[in-house]
Amino acid sequence: MKKYLLTFLMVLLLTTPALAKVNVVATLPFIGSIAKEIGKDKIDVATLVKPSQDPHFAEAKPSMILAARKADIIMYNGLDLEIGYLPRIIESSSNPKIQPGKIGNLDCSQFVSAIEKPTSVDRSMGDVHPLGNPHYHFSPKNILKVAEGISKVLSELDASNAVFYKSNLQSFRERLITKEKQWGSRPLKGKKFVAYHRLFEYLAREFGFQIIAYVEPKPGIPPSAGYLSELVELIKRSKPNAILATEANGKKESEALGQKTGTKVIILPHDVGNPGAQDWFSLMDTIINSIS
Amino acid sequence: MKRRIVFFLLLSIFACAVNSYAADIESRLNALEETIKQQGRTIEEQQRVISELREELKKSKQEDVVAATEKVPEEKPPTEEKSLKFTGLFGGSNLANPNISLILNTFGYTSNLKQIELNTRGIPGYYTNGDFTKNNIANTKGFNLDSAELGFYAPVDPYFNLYATIPITENGIEVEEVYFLTTSLPYGFQIKGGKFKSGFGRINGQHSHVWDFKDLPLPYRAFIAGEGIEEIGVQINYLPPLPFYTLLGFEVLQGKNAMLFGPDARSGPHAFTGFAKASFDLSDNSTLLIGQSVISGSTKTNTIADNTEFQGTSTLYDTEITYKWKPSTTQSFTLQSEYLYRDQKGDLSDSSVPGVTTVNTLKRAQDGLYVQGIYQLYRWRLGARYDLLDLFKKDYILSGNQTDFGAKPWRVSGMLEFNPTEFSRLRLQYNHDMSARDGRANDEMILQLLFAIGAHGAHPF
Numbered sequence: 001m002k003k004y005l006l007t008f009l010m011v012l013l014l015t016t017p018a019l020a021k022v023n024v025v026a027t028l029p030f031i032g033s034i035a036k037e038i039g040k041d042k043i044d045v046a047t048l049v050k051p052s053q054d055p056h057f058a059e060a061k062p063s064m065i066l067a068a069r070k071a072d073i074i075m076y077n078g079l080d081l082e083i084g085y086l087p088r089i090i091e092s093s094s095n096p097k098i099q100p101g102k103i104g105n106l107d108c109s110q111f112v113s114a115i116e117k118p119t120s121v122d123r124s125m126g127d128v129h130p131l132g133n134p135h136y137h138f139s140p141k142n143i144l145k146v147a148e149g150i151s152k153v154l155s156e157l158d159a160s161n162a163v164f165y166k167s168n169l170q171s172f173r174e175r176l177i178t179k180e181k182q183w184g185s186r187p188l189k190g191k192k193f194v195a196y197h198r199l200f201e202y203l204a205r206e207f208g209f210q211i212i213a214y215v216e217p218k219p220g221i222p223p224s225a226g227y228l229s230e231l232v233e234l235i236k237r238s239k240p241n242a243i244l245a246t247e248a249n250g251k252k253e254s255e256a257l258g259q260k261t262g263t264k265v266i267i268l269p270h271d272v273g274n275p276g277a278q279d280w281f282s283l284m285d286t287i288i289n290s291i292s
Numbered sequence: 293m294k295r296r297i298v299f300f301l302l303l304s305i306f307a308c309a310v311n312s313y314a315a316d317i318e319s320r321l322n323a324l325e326e327t328i329k330q331q332g333r334t335i336e337e338q339q340r341v342i343s344e345l346r347e348e349l350k351k352s353k354q355e356d357v358v359a360a361t362e363k364v365p366e367e368k369p370p371t372e373e374k375s376l377k378f379t380g381l382f383g384g385s386n387l388a389n390p391n392i393s394l395i396l397n398t399f400g401y402t403s404n405l406k407q408i409e410l411n412t413r414g415i416p417g418y419y420t421n422g423d424f425t426k427n428n429i430a431n432t433k434g435f436n437l438d439s440a441e442l443g444f445y446a447p448v449d450p451y452f453n454l455y456a457t458i459p460i461t462e463n464g465i466e467v468e469e470v471y472f473l474t475t476s477l478p479y480g481f482q483i484k485g486g487k488f489k490s491g492f493g494r495i496n497g498q499h500s501h502v503w504d505f506k507d508l509p510l511p512y513r514a515f516i517a518g519e520g521i522e523e524i525g526v527q528i529n530y531l532p533p534l535p536f537y538t539l540l541g542f543e544v545l546q547g548k549n550a551m552l553f554g555p556d557a558r559s560g561p562h563a564f565t566g567f568a569k570a571s572f573d574l575s576d577n578s579t580l581l582i583g584q585s586v587i588s589g590s591t592k593t594n595t596i597a598d599n600t601e602f603q604g605t606s607t608l609y610d611t612e613i614t615y616k617w618k619p620s621t622t623q624s625f626t627l628q629s630e631y632l633y634r635d636q637k638g639d640l641s642d643s644s645v646p647g648v649t650t651v652n653t654l655k656r657a658q659d660g661l662y663v664q665g666i667y668q669l670y671r672w673r674l675g676a677r678y679d680l681l682d683l684f685k686k687d688y689i690l691s692g693n694q695t696d697f698g699a700k701p702w703r704v705s706g707m708l709e710f711n712p713t714e715f716s717r718l719r720l721q722y723n724h725d726m727s728a729r730d731g732r733a734n735d736e737m738i739l740q741l742l743f744a745i746g747a748h749g750a751h752p753f
Contacts, residue, residue: 050576052576053620053621054620054621056621059618061571061573061579062537062539062569062579063537063571063572063573063579065531065537066531066533066534066536066537069531069533070533084714091453091475092482092531093531094477094481094482094529094530094531095480096475096476096478099450099475099476100447101450102450123713123715126713127713220713222670248620248621
């Protein structure tokens with residue numbers, strides 16, 4: 001009996017170093033991807049929302065609560081994108097480490113300069129985000145800021161590996177700067193697109209193209225027949241380069257519209273983990289290549 | 293500069309040469325010397341001014357640089373503001389105020405039965421007495437205002453969150469729920485205290501506006517009524533760090549529920565709940581939730597029949613299972629079922645004959661079940677539900693004799709919903725209700741409208 005106990009204890013001791021990894025829970029795949037770039041093998045990352053899921057309509061699942069229960073830190077997009085499920089998950093997790101105000105509660109949007117902040121908002125405007133457009137994950141400038149923030153917080157949380165996180169951030173930064181130059185040289189300036197949802201506003205601003213109309217009349221509200229016929233007219237008049245949508249968000253509606261107007265429809269991966277997007281860099285590569 | 297000197301020298305020499313005849317050589321040489329010296333002084337003066345100007349220029353440039361470096365921190369405040377801006381979990385526009393919401397729940401109702409029949413329609417063997425209009429059992433034909441439900445929630449401090457649900461009805465203001473919840477207990481423990489919906493069962497924990505049908509299923513109506521077990525007390529729950537989701541909970545409650553316990557059954561808290569729930573993700577798109585609950589306590593009620601009072605103990609068991617399949621945003625399917633079993637022992641005093649009170653022992657062991665399925669496609673939801681009582685057990689043993697009340701009570705419901713956004717819901721529901729055991733159906737049509745404004749929190753699974 002004693003022997004078994006001893007073996008058990010030995011096994012426990014041997015497995016402790018593995019447990020010493022920082023347990024990161026990320027709401028969205030891209031956040032997990034960036035955390036992994038900074039934390040590499042010093043962190044374990046669990047992602048709550050599946051890559052195929054539309055982040056707007058994710059729902060709380062008991063398994064998400066369990067993941068949050070075991071987390072050292074929870075990293076989320078913020079700007080109200082996760083408001084439908086995250087507050088409940090954090091509260092139900094019974095995990096004091098990740099409660100609001102604690103270091104383990106990381107709102108990545110705090111590092112970001114949000115755009116399209118409405119000066120006044122009510123729900124008659126649809127599912128408008130009062131804190132600004134939350135889809136900053138297509139913005140290299142903001143993602144760098146987020147990576148810096150994550151590196152800083154990881155260094156605080158796990159001070160013994162601070163140098164490791166800093167050097168990973170440095171190589172991430174260098175890679176991003178090289179990539180940004182590459183992306184910036186693509187012929188995107190002056191292009192015009194129609195998009196299903198306000199997903200690509202940051203990208204448009206940084207790479208100088210234009211989104212002239214949306215298939216959704218208001219954020220989160222599907223288009224009516226009347227609105228669609230107006231849109232068909234607009235597309236025929238202003239001849240955009242393409243209609244942009246994602247697999248989970250507006251694919252069907254956009255393809256129907258594309259057929260009606262003879263306009264190219266480009267289905268883009270909306271987050272890391274979808275085909276052509278193993279990590280954040282390849283997500284951006286795929287998007288920039290597809291639209292230029 | 294040198295060229296200029298040479299030029300002036302040549303000019304002077306030339307001038308001297310021109311005037312050489314007039315004056316003597318000595319004085320001319322002196323004059324020449326004087327001129328050269330003077331010019332040298334002028335040049336020196338000019339150079340001094342130039343270097344002075346140069347230095348001034350340098351200084352001003354340095355000042356510019358200093359000013360520029362000083363300007364950088366001046367530009368910083370926006371970035372500082374960025375980190376200060378309120379991006380908390382609880383939404384955009386609140387720092388000190390609680391989140392406030394208002395939910396309007398209103399419906400139109402029609403039935404083939406007369407209003408008086410509706411108001412007295414109980415389930416013999418379960419309950420036939422009580423104010424059904426107040427107990428969320430009988431509806432009024434025509435327009436109904438269920439409630440305008442005020443909701444408040446906010447963190448109290450780093451250790452507690454506070455929630456309140458206060459429905460306002462035509463009869464006044466109620467306190468459906470008001471409770472604190474701890475956020476900082478270690479090892480996965482959490483304590484809830486105040487008045488709250490018990491963690492017993494599945495539907496019990498849901499507010500009426502998130503129900504999948506306008507009304508509760510028959511087993512809930514027969515054993516609990518109202519909007520479920522809403523009691524004053526304390527709950528402690530534990531979320532162990534297992535490989536799959538497990539939640540264990542225990543409650544001590546005052547025990548006011550009119551059908552199960554009653555406020556006068558005993559002084560002090562006299563209802564106790566225990567529950568265990570587990571959940572598994574069967575795939576990325578499908579989740580299974582199972583649970584077992586029990587609530588037990590002292591009972592003193594008058595709902596069993598007219599002019600009766602029952603005193604004893606009640607235990608209610610609940611087994612729940614929910615399967616949810618959600619392959620995408622556009623469609624989902626949920627299958628949900630609960631089986632309830634109630635064990636009750638005690639004395640029934642009957643004073644239906646004026647002046648005479650007879651007391652008999654009563655033992656009731658009864659059960660019931662509901663099964664419901666909801667299919668969602670885009671903004672539409674289609675649902676069906678089947679309720680049944682007396683499923684395996686229909687013991688109603690008065691003084692050792694089984695009483696037979698007749699046919700099993702059952703009901704079937706169908707509903708169609710349109711949800712323009714997550715904040716509004718239009719629902720049409722039909723019930724074919726055979727719960728009164730009298731062979732007569734209550735065919736009900738309900739058109740329900742639900743609207744939510746304000747900061748409304750996330751819904752649980």
